[in-house]
Amino acid sequence: xxxxxxLDMAAEAFGERTALVAGTSRYCYADxxxxxxxxxRMFKASGAGYVALLxxxxxxxxxxxxxxxxxxxxxxxxxxxxxxTEINELLGRVAPAIVVVGPGQRPQIDERADLxxxxxxxxxxxxxxxxxxxxxxxxxxxxxxxxxxxxxTGKPKAAILRHENLMSYIVGTVEFASADxxxxxxxxxxxxxxAGISAVLSSTYACRRMVQLERFDPELWxxxxxxxxxxxxxxxxxxxxxxxxxxxxxxxxxxxxxLRAIAYGGGKMPLVTIEKAMRLLPHVDFTNxxxxxxxxxxxxxxxxxxxxxxxxxxxxxxxxxxxxxxKPAAVEIQIRDEAGKVLGPEQAGLVFVRGPQxxxxxxxxxxxxxxxxxxxxxxxxxxxxxxxxxxDGRADDVIVRGGENISPGEIEDVLLSHPAVADAVCxxxxxxxxxxxxxxxxxxxxxxxxxVAELQELVRSKLRSSxxxxxxxxxxxxPYNETGKLLRRVIRQEFA
Amino acid sequence: MPMPLKAGARxxxxxSETQVMVVKAPPGEHxxxxxxxxxxxxxxxPPAGVALDPAYAGExxxxxxxxxxxxxxxxxxxxxGQGVLSFNGTLLEIKQAKQLPSxx
Numbered sequence: 001x002x003x004x005x006x007l008d009m010a011a012e013a014f015g016e017r018t019a020l021v022a023g024t025s026r027y028c029y030a031d032x033x034x035x036x037x038x039x040x041r042m043f044k045a046s047g048a049g050y051v052a053l054l055x056x057x058x059x060x061x062x063x064x065x066x067x068x069x070x071x072x073x074x075x076x077x078x079x080x081x082x083x084x085t086e087i088n089e090l091l092g093r094v095a096p097a098i099v100v101v102g103p104g105q106r107p108q109i110d111e112r113a114d115l116x117x118x119x120x121x122x123x124x125x126x127x128x129x130x131x132x133x134x135x136x137x138x139x140x141x142x143x144x145x146x147x148x149x150x151x152x153t154g155k156p157k158a159a160i161l162r163h164e165n166l167m168s169y170i171v172g173t174v175e176f177a178s179a180d181x182x183x184x185x186x187x188x189x190x191x192x193x194x195a196g197i198s199a200v201l202s203s204t205y206a207c208r209r210m211v212q213l214e215r216f217d218p219e220l221w222x223x224x225x226x227x228x229x230x231x232x233x234x235x236x237x238x239x240x241x242x243x244x245x246x247x248x249x250x251x252x253x254x255x256x257x258x259l260r261a262i263a264y265g266g267g268k269m270p271l272v273t274i275e276k277a278m279r280l281l282p283h284v285d286f287t288n289x290x291x292x293x294x295x296x297x298x299x300x301x302x303x304x305x306x307x308x309x310x311x312x313x314x315x316x317x318x319x320x321x322x323x324x325x326x327k328p329a330a331v332e333i334q335i336r337d338e339a340g341k342v343l344g345p346e347q348a349g350l351v352f353v354r355g356p357q358x359x360x361x362x363x364x365x366x367x368x369x370x371x372x373x374x375x376x377x378x379x380x381x382x383x384x385x386x387x388x389x390x391x392d393g394r395a396d397d398v399i400v401r402g403g404e405n406i407s408p409g410e411i412e413d414v415l416l417s418h419p420a421v422a423d424a425v426c427x428x429x430x431x432x433x434x435x436x437x438x439x440x441x442x443x444x445x446x447x448x449x450x451x452v453a454e455l456q457e458l459v460r461s462k463l464r465s466s467x468x469x470x471x472x473x474x475x476x477x478x479p480y481n482e483t484g485k486l487l488r489r490v491i492r493q494e495f496a
Numbered sequence: 497m498p499m500p501l502k503a504g505a506r507x508x509x510x511x512s513e514t515q516v517m518v519v520k521a522p523p524g525e526h527x528x529x530x531x532x533x534x535x536x537x538x539x540x541x542p543p544a545g546v547a548l549d550p551a552y553a554g555e556x557x558x559x560x561x562x563x564x565x566x567x568x569x570x571x572x573x574x575x576x577g578q579g580v581l582s583f584n585g586t587l588l589e590i591k592q593a594k595q596l597p598s599x600x
Contacts, residue, residue: 001504005517009574013558135539140504164504171519171572173596176559185598198600206598234600263599289599298599329596 001140001163004069006170006205007033013177014207020059021184021228022212027059029207032066035059037133038126039067044134046116048098050146052091053077053191054109055102056214060120061191062200064100067123069144069163072137076146077192080105081482090148090156091115140164145197146363147293150481158363159293161197168356169198169296170205172330179208185232186225188216188239193483195266198297199234208232218246222256229258234289236266238484241273247280254280265289265298267484268391268409270416271323278311290325290391292377294368296357300333300389302326317384324388331355333389334374335382348382348407350395380407397488399428400436401466408438408488411469414462415440415455420448423478426469427488429495439495440469443477471495497534498525506538506574511548514556514577519570526569530556531579554580562588 007029010019015030027035043051051068053061053075061077068075076094078087080102088110091099096114100123109117144163148156185203187210189195203210211228213221216239224230235243240262247254262277262284269288278286285304291297302324310321334342335349343349352374360375361367369375380392392407399406408426415424423443431437444450452472459468473494479487501521508515509530515538516530528535532549536542556562558576563569564583570591571581581588 001517001519005506005572005574009558012575138504138506167519171561173599195600202598202600232598261598263597265599285597287597287599291599301596301599303597329599 001167002069002072002136002138002142003144003163003166003170003201004036004066004136005167006201007036007066009176010204010207017181017207018209019204020062020210020212022057022059022214025059029204032059032062032204034128035063035124035126036066037070038128039063039123040070040134041129042118042123042126043067043071043073043098046098048073048096048116050094050097051075052094052097052099053101054080054087054091054099054105055120055191056080056104057187057191057196057212058102058120058214059212060100060102060123061196061212062204062210063123065145065197065200070134070136072134072142074143074146074160076148077196078148079150079190079192079482080108081190084108084110093158094146140167147192147194147197149293150483150485157365159359160361160363161293161296161359162361165296165357165359166197166201169298169330170201172355172357173298174202174205176205177207179203179206182229183232184209184211184228184230185234186211186213186221186228186230187234188213188221189234189236189266190215190483193266194291194293194297195234195236198291218242222246225256225259231258232261232263233259234263234265236484237264237269237273238267238480240264240277241270244273244276244280248276256281257283259284261285261287261304263287263289265291265325267486268393272416274307274322275311278307288325290389294358294360294375295331295353295355295377296359298329299331299353299355299357300325300327301329302388306388320390321384321388324384324390326389327387328353328389330357333383343382345383345385348380348392351377351379351381351389351391353377397427399426399438401428401431401438402434404466406438406467410463411438411440411459411467414459414467415442417462418450418455418458420444420450421455422448425478425486425488425491427492427495429471429492431470437470438467439471439473441473441475441478441491441494443475498527500525501528501569507535508538508540508575509556509577509579510534510536510543510546512577512579513575514573514579514581515575516556516562516571516581517574519561519572520568521570522568527584529582530577532582533579548579552580552582553578556581557590561591563591564588567591
C-alpha cells in the first residue's frame with residue numbers, strides 16, 4: 001500500500017485532465033506523475049533518509065510528496081514561517097535529507113554536509129531519463145509523511161503518518177474520479193499543514209483540478225476564485241473571517257458564481273463568522289471538517305444540509321448545531337471521563353477516536369493508542385443524542401479552580417456575545433486561594449468601549465460566579481499562529 | 497494455487513489489464529481470481545497459455561472497491577480491465593462508498 005497509487009490511478013484514468021494550476025503554469029495528471037517519477041529517481045539517488053520541503057505552495061510540493069512516495073522515502077514539509085534557528089533545528093532532526101527549497105527560502109538554510117539542497121525549479125525541470133521508473137514499495141507500514149506539530153504547547157513533536165493511514169483516509173472518504181470535468185479546488189493552506197497534504201491527496205484521487213495560492217491573501221483568493229472558475233475551497237477559520245471582512249467591506253464583489261462548496265477546519269469557527277458567510281454566500285455549501293494531524297485529517301463532518309437546517313431553525317437544540325463539528329466520518333468517536341469511563345449524550349469529557357486512518361504516533365514517543373486502538377485527541381467535548389460532536393477546547397487549556405474544571409470556551413462565548421467585544425480568550429492564572437483562577441484578554445471592536453465590571457457581570461448573569469474572570473485585560477490583538485491557532489500559552493505567560 | 501493475501505499488496509490479472517490493491521484480507525490462503533484465472537503479483541511476468549474464462553467475463557472498474565459478503569476481504573481496483581473478480585469461488589461485489597461532502 002503506497003499513496004503513489006493515488007497518482008497512478010488519476011494519471012491512468014484522467015491523464016489529460018488538469019491537475020495543478022499555479023499562476024500561469026498548468027500540469028495535467030500525466031505531467032504531475034512524470035515529474036514525480038523524475039523527482040523520485042533524484043531522491044533515491046541522493047541516499048537521503050527524508051525528502052524535506054521548505055517552500056510556499058508551488059507545483060514542487062505535490063511533485064515532492066508523490067516523488068518521495070515513489071522513492072519509498074518519508075516526506076517532511078517544514079513550516080517556512082518559523083525562525084531561521086527553528087527551521088535549521090528541524091532540518092537537523094531529519095538529516096541526512098534532500099531539501100526541496102523555494103527561491104525565497106534558500107537563504108534560511110544553514111549549509112551542512114548531510115543536507116542536499118535543491119531548488120524547486122530544478123526539481124520541476126528534471127529531464128526524463130532512460131530505464132524503468134521506480135517501483136513504489138508496497139509496505140503500508142512505511143512512513144509516508146512526517147509533520148512537525150505546531151508546538152503551541154512545547155517543542156514540536158514529529159507526527160508520523162504511514163501509507164496505510166493516508167490510503168485508508170482517502171479510500172474511505174473520497175470516491176475515485178468523483179470530480180466533474182470543470183471542478184476546481186483552491187488550495188490556500190500551506191504545504192506543511194495536514195490540510196495541505198490531504199488537499200493534494202483527496203483532489204488527486206477525485207481527479208479534481210487544484211489551483212494553488214502561494215500564500216493566503218483574501219483579495220487574491222477572491223480574484224483567483226473568479227478567474228479560475230473555482231468550485232471548491234478549504235479554509236481555516238481565520239481565512240474565512242478575512243474573506244468575509246473583505247466581502248462585507250465591499251472591497252471585492254461577492255459575485256462568485258462558480259463557487260459551490262467551502263470546507264473549513266483547523267480551529268474553532270466563531271459562530272458570527274459562519275453565519276455571516278452563509279448570509280453572504282447563500283449558494284455555497286459549507287462543510288465543517290474536524291480533524292487532526294495525527295488522524296490523517298478529517299474525522300467528523302458537519303454537512304451542508306446540517307448547516308442549512310441549523311441556520312433556519314428556531315429550535316435551540318437544532319440551531320446550536322452550527323457550532324458543532326458534526327458526526328463521525330470514517331472513524332468511531334467516544335467521549336470519556338478522566339478515569340476512562342465512556343460517557344453518554346450531553347456529558348462533557350475527552351474525545352477519543354479509532355479507525356485505520358488514525359496514526360496517533362510520534363517519532364521517539366511511539367504510539368499513543370490505547371490497547372483497543374483508541375487515540376486521545378486531547379480535545380474536550382460532548383455529543384448530543386443524535387451523535388453530533390461539540391468541541392470545548394483542548395484538555396490542556398482547562399482551568400482548574402478549586403478542584404472545579406472550567407472550560408475557557410464557554411466563558412469566551414459569553415464575552416464574545418457582548419457587542420463591544422471583537423475577540424476574547426480565557427486562560428488559567430495562578431491564584432493563592434483557588435490554585436488557578438480565570439483570567440481573560442479581550443480585544444474591543446474599533447471605537448467600542450466596555451468596562452471590566454460590565455463584562456464580569458455579563459459572565460455572572462449567563463454562567464455562574466466561579467466562571468467570572470478575576471482579571472480582564474484589554475489588548476489590541478490576540479496572538480495567532482499563521483494557520484489561525486490561538487497561542488494560549490503566550491497569554492498564559494502574561495498572567496503568570 | 498491458493499495464496500496468502502497481505503494488505504497493501506498489488507496484484508494483477510493473468511488474462512487482462514486489471515490490477516488491484518489489497519485493502520484488507522482475512523488470514524490464511526485464498527483463491528483470488530480475475531476472469532476465472534488466478535491473479536498474480538503486479539511485478540510477475542504474465543503466464544503463457546491462460547485465457548479468460550467466458551463464465552467470468554465482464555469488467556472490473558478502476559476506483560471501485562470490491563468486497564466479499566462479510567467484507568473481510570476488500571480490494572481496490574487500481575487499473576480497470578476485463579474479467580470479474582472472484583474469491584474462493586464467489587463473485588465479489590462493489591462496495592458502496594460512504595458519501596461524504598468534500599472536506600479537504
